[in-house]
Amino acid sequence: MLEKVLFSGYTSKTGKGVYQAELDSDTGKLSAPKTLVELTGPTYIDVTNDLKLISLAKKDGKGGIVTYDISGDKAKLLDEDFSEETSPSYVKFDESRSLIFSAYFHLSKVKIDHLTKDGKIEHYSEIHFEGSGPRPEQDQSKPHYSALTPDGKLIICDYGADRIYIYNIDDPKNPKQLNEFIAPSGYAPRHLVFNPTKPYVYIACELSSKVLVMEYNATDSNLTLVDEIEVAKDEQKNTTAAIRISKDGNFLYVSTRGADTIATLSVSPDGDRLKKLNTVKTMGNGPRDFELDPSGKYLVVANQDSDNVSIFTRSSNKGALNLLEENISIPECVCVHFI
Numbered sequence: 588m589l590e591k592v593l594f595s596g597y598t599s600k601t602g603k604g605v606y607q608a609e610l611d612s613d614t615g616k617l618s619a620p621k622t623l624v625e626l627t628g629p630t631y632i633d634v635t636n637d638l639k640l641i642s643l644a645k646k647d648g649k650g651g652i653v654t655y656d657i658s659g660d661k662a663k664l665l666d667e668d669f670s671e672e673t674s675p676s677y678v679k680f681d682e683s684r685s686l687i688f689s690a691y692f693h694l695s696k697v698k699i700d701h702l703t704k705d706g707k708i709e710h711y712s713e714i715h716f717e718g719s720g721p722r723p724e725q726d727q728s729k730p731h732y733s734a735l736t737p738d739g740k741l742i743i744c745d746y747g748a749d750r751i752y753i754y755n756i757d758d759p760k761n762p763k764q765l766n767e768f769i770a771p772s773g774y775a776p777r778h779l780v781f782n783p784t785k786p787y788v789y790i791a792c793e794l795s796s797k798v799l800v801m802e803y804n805a806t807d808s809n810l811t812l813v814d815e816i817e818v819a820k821d822e823q824k825n826t827t828a829a830i831r832i833s834k835d836g837n838f839l840y841v842s843t844r845g846a847d848t849i850a851t852l853s854v855s856p857d858g859d860r861l862k863k864l865n866t867v868k869t870m871g872n873g874p875r876d877f878e879l880d881p882s883g884k885y886l887v888v889a890n891q892d893s894d895n896v897s898i899f900t901r902s903s904n905k906g907a908l909n910l911l912e913e914n915i916s917i918p919e920c921v922c923v924h925f926i
């Protein structure tokens with residue numbers, strides 16, 4: 588079966604924007620990536636179920652988000668909003684309410700927009716954050732990630748202020764803070780993933796090379812720290828980046844730039860404990876993002892600094908990764924997104 592996958596990233600060297608390819612789930616072979624949309628700096632993207640691409644981007648010294656219809660042979664621009672000083676660093680679509688969450692790392696805020704049926708971007712609200720952390724990189728609040736909890740609340744990782752925030756967005760024009768969790772000082776929570784069946788969330792912390800295991804209580808929107816685990820040695824030199832979990836919730840994968848590795852961790856049956864099984868080199872530099880394909884048989888990783896994508900086979904019962912391909916050339920690639 589052919590699985591469609593998009594790649595996107597920076598365009599400061601030879602990167603063109605968003606690329607498209609197909610992964611054959613029988614062989615793990617990726618077709619030659621082709622440019623889907625030319626954009627400036629579309630580092631993160633999301634795609635709606637009816638195939639609208641939502642991408643962050645820059646234009647004429649301003650930043651924001653754009654939407655494209657990618658259901659046909661050629662991508663068609665639907666809307667663009669470049670009303671900010673710079674682009675966000677992460678974007679996520681809420682299918683059930685047709686909302687777009689954009690985390691403005693450099694502007695200390697998260698924006699909530701509504702995506703209309705014809706792909707127009709309607710601004711709803713924004714949440715401003717304050718604070719900082721002990722590391723030089725944490726000079727101000729830097730929201731790095733905004734997405735949904737399993738019960739439909741907005742959850743935000745603030746890398747700069749070592750915070751996780753949870754908001755009620757029943758009225759998305761008027762988000763209300765429900766809770767706030769203070770991460771260990773200097774950890775810089777970056778991205779997170781929820782266990783698919785158990786009430787736990789795993790948070791990748793960029794500046795500590797650690798993953799926090801937190802119990803999530805949906806009733807009072809509370810997070811309780813239950814464990815933490817190191818995914819790479821020498822946190823001063825490393826920056827931990829992406830985190831993914833297998834569909835069965837048994838294995839967690841975490842990338843770390845500097846070490847240039849992906850760690851495989853097993854998740855305990857209750858979801859509350861992690862055990863590091865091993866790490867593999869990503870066969871490139873700066874593994875900023877990776878994704879498991881829909882069949883769960885492959886892991887595709889974007890090595891941003893060495894301009895190559897690698898593919899690993901994944902054992903579904905042991906979680907182990909084995910290198911299949913390392914020479915797929917995509918410049919400045921940041922994000923891997925299966926449709």
Ligand SMILES: O=C1O[C@H](COP(=O)(O)O)[C@@H](O)[C@H](O)[C@H]1O
Binds near residue numbers: 675692
């Ligand atoms: O992971 C990271 O993300 C931040 C934000 O990305 P940006 O493209 O919006 O600047 C980046 O500044 C940082 O270098 C990187 O480690």
